[in-house]
Each structure stands twice: as C-alpha cells, then as structure tokens.
C-alpha cells in the first residue's frame with residue numbers, strides 16, 4: 503500500500519519526466535505566452551530589483567530570468583527539470599537542479615524569490631513557501647504566480663477537442679496533477695493561507711488579466727500543442743499528420759478569442 507507522500511513523489515517524478523521531454527517544445531510554444539506572464543509577475547514586485555540577488559524558482563527555459571536580467575537584477579535559476587535548464591544554457595544565469603520543497607541553497611542567500619507558474623506544480627505548497635522564506639533575506643520579497651481555478655482560456659478546450667479527434671487522451675499524471683496539485687494555489691484564499699502558514703508577512707494575492715497575444719490562433723495552437731501533457735502524443739505523429747492536426751486546430755479556433763490569460767500573483771514579505 504502506498505501513502506499520499508509516495509503518490510506525490512511518483513507524480514513529481516512524472517511531472518519532471520514530462521517537462522524533460524517537452525523542453526524544446528516549451529521554448530518554441532508556451533514560452534511565448536509565459537514570457538508575457540513573467541513580465542507581469544516581475545512588474546508586480548513593488549520594489550526595485552536592480553542589483554538584487556533573485557532566485558528564479560521553477561525557471562524552466564528561462565523567461566523570468568531574462569526579464570530579471572533585463573532589469574539588471576542578479577538571477578539564479580533553479581528547476582526540478584535539468585533539460586529545461588539546459589535550454590540556451592550558455593546565454594543564461596547560473597542554474598542549479600533542485601526541488602522547491604527542499605531548495606539547495608543556504609539560508610538568506612537571496613533578496614527575493616520569483617516563482618513564475620511553478621508553485622502550482624508542487625504537492626506541499628506551505629513547505630515550498632517555507633523554503634522560499636528560508637532562502638530569502640530578512641525584509642526580502644517572495645513573488646509567485648499561479649492560475650485561478652476554473653479560469654480556463656477557451657483555446658484549451660478547442661485544441662483538446664481537435665487533439666481527441668486525432669486519438670489523444672489526457673495522460674493519467676496530468677489528470678492527477680490538475681486534481682491534486684494545481685488546485686490549492688489556484689484558490690486565492692488557500693494560496694494566501696499557505697504563505698501565512700509558512701511564516702511570511704504582508705501577504706496579498708491579486709488576480710491579473712495579462713495580455714499574452716492569444717487572439718492569434720497560431721500562438722494559441724503552438725501553446726497548447728507544446729505543453730508537456732500534449733507534446734508526448736503530438737511527437738508520436740508523422741510530420742504530415744502533425745501538420746494536419748495543426749491546421750485543423752487553427753481552423754477550429756474561433757475569431758475573437760480573448761488575448762489575455764488570468765493569473766494569480768502572491769506577494770509576501772520575509773519577516
């Protein structure tokens with residue numbers, strides 16, 4: 503018999519493996535959207551980050567690191583998935599593989615943590631936020647984003663419907679991830695409560711509507727076909743069938759889809 507902790511470990515392994523296989527796809531599809539989200543997150547910092555030591559937690563292929571470097575902050579990247587960190591390695595700040603629930607850094611090593619769409623992948627939200635607090639210096643900032651529960655962009659259903667016609671089925675790990683792991687950080691009160699329980703102060707959670715260009719069906723389809731839970735299936739198709747899938751998904755995307763995505767931003771201060 504396996505307990506919940508074992509199930510969480512198994513799921514974390516599956517998440518890591520899926521992101522590992524999707525690293526190149528992520529960079530050529532979802533990263534376009536996530537770059538806008540990272541810009542909006544960092545803009546919500548409410549304090550100057552120039553010259554500051556900032557941990558980019560769940561850095562992925564580096565969109566938030568890039569935003570931070572453009573501000574002359576001093577980012578360090580950490581991610582569970584080495585393959586994500588390897589993307590454009592030579593052009594990126596220092597990077598370390600590690601888990602948000604047990605960060606491989608000493609206490610107070612940073613002035614701020616920026617976790618762009620990462621904590622919604624972590625089974626124990628309070629534990630991860632406690633780690634954010636531990637590695638951040640006194641009076642430093644913890645800034646984290648997630649997606650509000652139930653606020654799905656219509657492109658998700660449209661593209662999934664077309665994928666299903668081509669034989670796609672949601673992988674088991676993704677269904678478990680959505681149901682068990684992503685939910686708590688998608689609820690503003692639960693997200694804030696986890697930060698308070700982690701010992702953080704001045705906790706706020708705001709919902710933003712971020713302009714990400716999803717009114718362009720090509721951007722929307724590239725985003726959805728290159729996610730870790732879809733790319734495994736898409737990669738099994740021949741290039742001809744993949745092209746057909748892409749064209750049908752673009753054709754099925756109605757004109758006038760919202761160009762924005764809703765995002766939650768948690769902002770908190772280390773005592």
Ligand SMILES: C[S@@+](CC[C@H](N)C(=O)[O-])C[C@H]1O[C@@H](n2cnc3c(N)ncnc32)[C@H](O)[C@@H]1O
Pocket residue numbers: 514517518521533536537540559560561562563564565566580581582583586600601602603617618619620623624
């Ligand atoms: C949605 S992607 C976001 C990547 C990047 N921050 C961005 O905005 O494009 C989530 C990232 O979190 C990483 N991740 C998932 N679980 C993690 C964990 N427990 N600890 C650290 N990183 C994790 C994944 O490997 C992935 O790179």
